[in-house]
Amino acid sequence: MERPRWPYATKLTISLLLLAFFVYLLSRFNEIIPPVVIAIIIAYILNPIVNYLQSRVHLPRSLIILLTYIVVIALIISIPIVIIPLLADEGTSLQINAGEIIKSLETALAKQYRVAGITFHPGEWVSQVVGALQGLVQPVIGQTVTLVKNIITSFIWIIFIILVSFYLIKDGSSLEEWIVSHLPPEFMPDYKWIHDEINQIWGAFFRGQLLLSTVVSIIFIVVGIILGLPFALAMGILAGILEFLPSIGHGIWLLIAALLSFFIGSTWIPLPNWAFMLIVIGLHLFFEQFDLNYLIPRIIGRRVHLPPLVVILGIVSGALLAGVLGIPLAAPTIASARVIGRYIFANLFDMEWTPISAAQPLPPPKIYWWQRTQ
Secondary structure, three states, X not given: OOOOOOOHHHHHHHHHHHHHHHHHHHHHOHHHHHHHHHHHHHHHHHHHHHHHHXXXXXXXXXXXXXXXXXXXXXXXXXXXXHHHHHHHHHHHHHHHHHHHHHHHHHHHHHOOEEEOOEEEOHHHHHHHHHHHHHHHHHHHOOOHHHHHHHHHHHHHXXXXXXXXXXXXHHHHHHHHHHHHHOOOHHHHHHHHHHHHHHHHHHHHHHHHHHHHHHHHHHHHHHHHHHHOOOOHHHHHHHHHHHOOOOOOHHHHHHHHHHHHHHHOOOOOOOOOHHHHHHHHHHHHHHHHHHHHHHHHHHHOXXXXXXXXXXXXXXXXXXXXXXXXXXXXXXHHHHHHHHHHHHHHHHHHOOOOOOOHHHOOOXXXXXXXXXXXXX
């Protein structure tokens, strides 16, 4: 005897109830979402490494994962040990130039600036900001207990992230097989297409972004040392970190570099500070085009490519919704939502859905004059 089927109204009602319950769970346990997301990201990045080692070294998967974590944690700990002394050396030069910087700032702030008939007094603004900051700092003093509590809580969350990511790497394939086994057979091709598209987006973002940030840091450190940019090592590291913020990262770095160039100047080139600042700005604008049209398409690919306005709005929205974690993840999240949105739109209007990977490729980037010589 054939089992009775649920009518369409019952299916819709149950689906809406399940969706409402899922939203309730997200709102009820929202504190656990960022650590879980971080654990998923760590597992996603380390899983290919573990798979490669497992294919080469015939050891239990759990032992390989444990050894991988030990190596990664050792690298993370060693990076500050190596970099902090180098930054301290540059900090010595900061102390030497502190008097000159303060004098330049005092001179600039003491002046009055008149624009379009309106007179500006920067010194008054700074006094107001300093007063406001003092009002914020005063209540913070003495909150040692809260600080210790936050440190303990952060340590517990770190342990939680490590454990969750460990078991995701260990049993992730079994979990995916369990999910796939419960999908209707007729939806398997669609699931595979969507899964492959999103996997390529996040793979291109994370693995490519790490390589891109490393390349950018090296370029900025070398060029900064050649030009005599103040704090070249720190600025190079900052450039690599800001590479995770598409569209706005270059602007943040350029603002900081321009201020350093104007108030300190080059460490060895005998140029006026304003002229050195113009050189830094010009070279950075040149590199920005090189980065957008050469490095990013070849290292990350154009799959995650989004219009700058969409990226900026996504970064702001991500910061409001998920805090610091939402800023670097805005671009791949929007790109993934674009894939799912295209699929839903095609099914709502009975259109043929073509995966992005099977669609016509994007037009090649513009060829600039420095590329014509290659």
